[in-house]
Amino acid sequence: MPESSIGSTETKKFDALGLSPEMLASLAHAEYENPTPVQAGLIPRALAGADILGQARTGTGKTAAFAIPILELLKSHKRGGTPRALILTPTRELAVQVRDEIDKLAYGRRIASVTLHGGKPIRGQIDKLNRGIDIAVGTPGRLLDHLGRGSLDTRNLQTVVLDEADRMLDIGFRPDIEKILRRCPQPRQTMLLSATVPPPVQRLAYRYMREPVMLDFSSESKASDTIDQYYFTVDVERKFDLLVRLLEREQPEQAIVFCRTRRGTDRLCRKLSKKFPAMDCIHGDMQQRVRDRVMKQFRTKQVRILIATDVVGRGIDVSGISHIINFDIPQSSDDYVHRVGRAGRMGRQGVAYSFVTPEEGEELTRIEMLINKLLKRGEIEGFQTVAPVVAPTTDSGDRSQSDSEPPKPAPPGQRPRRRHRRGL
Numbered sequence: 059m060p061e062s063s064i065g066s067t068e069t070k071k072f073d074a075l076g077l078s079p080e081m082l083a084s085l086a087h088a089e090y091e092n093p094t095p096v097q098a099g100l101i102p103r104a105l106a107g108a109d110i111l112g113q114a115r116t117g118t119g120k121t122a123a124f125a126i127p128i129l130e131l132l133k134s135h136k137r138g139g140t141p142r143a144l145i146l147t148p149t150r151e152l153a154v155q156v157r158d159e160i161d162k163l164a165y166g167r168r169i170a171s172v173t174l175h176g177g178k179p180i181r182g183q184i185d186k187l188n189r190g191i192d193i194a195v196g197t198p199g200r201l202l203d204h205l206g207r208g209s210l211d212t213r214n215l216q217t218v219v220l221d222e223a224d225r226m227l228d229i230g231f232r233p234d235i236e237k238i239l240r241r242c243p244q245p246r247q248t249m250l251l252s253a254t255v256p257p258p259v260q261r262l263a264y265r266y267m268r269e270p271v272m273l274d275f276s277s278e279s280k281a282s283d284t285i286d287q288y289y290f291t292v293d294v295e296r297k298f299d300l301l302v303r304l305l306e307r308e309q310p311e312q313a314i315v316f317c318r319t320r321r322g323t324d325r326l327c328r329k330l331s332k333k334f335p336a337m338d339c340i341h342g343d344m345q346q347r348v349r350d351r352v353m354k355q356f357r358t359k360q361v362r363i364l365i366a367t368d369v370v371g372r373g374i375d376v377s378g379i380s381h382i383i384n385f386d387i388p389q390s391s392d393d394y395v396h397r398v399g400r401a402g403r404m405g406r407q408g409v410a411y412s413f414v415t416p417e418e419g420e421e422l423t424r425i426e427m428l429i430n431k432l433l434k435r436g437e438i439e440g441f442q443t444v445a446p447v448v449a450p451t452t453d454s455g456d457r458s459q460s461d462s463e464p465p466k467p468a469p470p471g472q473r474p475r476r477r478h479r480r481g482l
């Protein structure tokens with residue numbers, strides 16, 4: 059990879075970054091007092107026109123880091139023609155969030171932005187594009203659709219951003235991204251933001267960027283460092299009661315409860331809504347209109363407890379999230395980091411609880427190895443998370459082996475899963 063530099067802790071003020079008076083006024087209006095390290099490192103290089111490969115997680119202020127240079131670039135152009143900047147995001151929710159951040163930072167200026175993602179009628183998006191747009195934010199599938207129809211004109215693009223590039227590649231968007239990038243003009247500025255930079259992300263950068271400056275902010279505000287993390291060993295059939303007790307005890311400002319499946323999310327939402335009023339759920343089977351409404355209500359704190367699947371939970375940036383509860387342990391350890399990263403944004407405190415059934419000990423260990431930290435054992439006074447022993451066992455004395463319900467036999471050809479003892 060060409061020039062590489064480390065963007066560490068550059069402690070500058072916004073007015074030392076070479077920004078225009080209009081931009082400084084918008085930042086003051088947004089009540090951003092000082093740049094985050096990602097912003098201090100990225101903005102001056104982006105203003106100088108460099109291609110940038112930035113390793114940064116959500117919650118570090120990375121959106122404003124690429125949005126501010128884009129808005130500065132737009133200053134000297136006639137507004138509202140064909141888009142000057144295009145931002146690709148992995149999910150619809152993130153597209154909306156990025157657009158909202160851009161609109162916030164463009165306060166008081168006539169900058170037209172649009173989100174182009176699936177789940178919304180394409181007609182309305184085409185109408186907006188025809189009326190003139192400065193910045194388009196979208197998911198790869200829908201962007202390709204617009205390119206195919208000729209409704210998205212890339213000729214005047216000056217900046218292209220790939221946000222959460224690793225996530226986009228994870229969910230299989232690589233061919234779409236490459237098709238889109240091949241349709242974008244040269245010369246242009248390309249910025250790629252990614253929480254991790256595995257070889258497929260590097261390959262993308264080699265192919266489609268000009269000598270990118272590499273900025274590594276991976277150690278900055280790693281959300282999981284500011285979050286207290288606990289686990290409960292709990293029988294499947296006691297998970298719901300545990301959740302109720304935990305929510306009653308913790309009284310979270312706002313919480314996301316993660317489930318593994320869409321049906322499970324719906325089911326839990328139905329049951330829990332009988333006990334807690336300000337709650338709702340979000341998953342990929344819901345209509346976009348409903349998802350947007352739920353997200354809006356969550357942002358404005360009308361919804362305090364949100365039950366979600368990973369697909370939509372990941373990337374949600376709501377500053378009041380104090381609690382993450384993994385009702386189902388995530389399928390991949392990476393998902394754990396992303397889920398937990400929804401709390402404790404911008405260095406605030408947060409707490410995460412993971413429900414682990416006695417059969418899921420290995421998953422817990424994998425997570426602990428990835429984050430290089432042992433989760434603490436959670437307890438609820440007077441509540442037994444695992445069924446009490448009904449008959450003493452003669453062999454191991456391992457209480458987890460002697461629950462009233464014996465572990466189910468493993469399917470043929472599969473090794474039986476070990477029940478873990480921790481927390482019993």
Ligand code: AMP
Binds near residue numbers: 093094
């Ligand atoms: P992001 O990493 O882009 O998802 O940003 C996380 C949150 O930090 C968002 O809610 C931003 O509005 C907020 N934010 C970004 N930059 C700053 C800043 N310099 N000062 C205070 N808040 C910020």
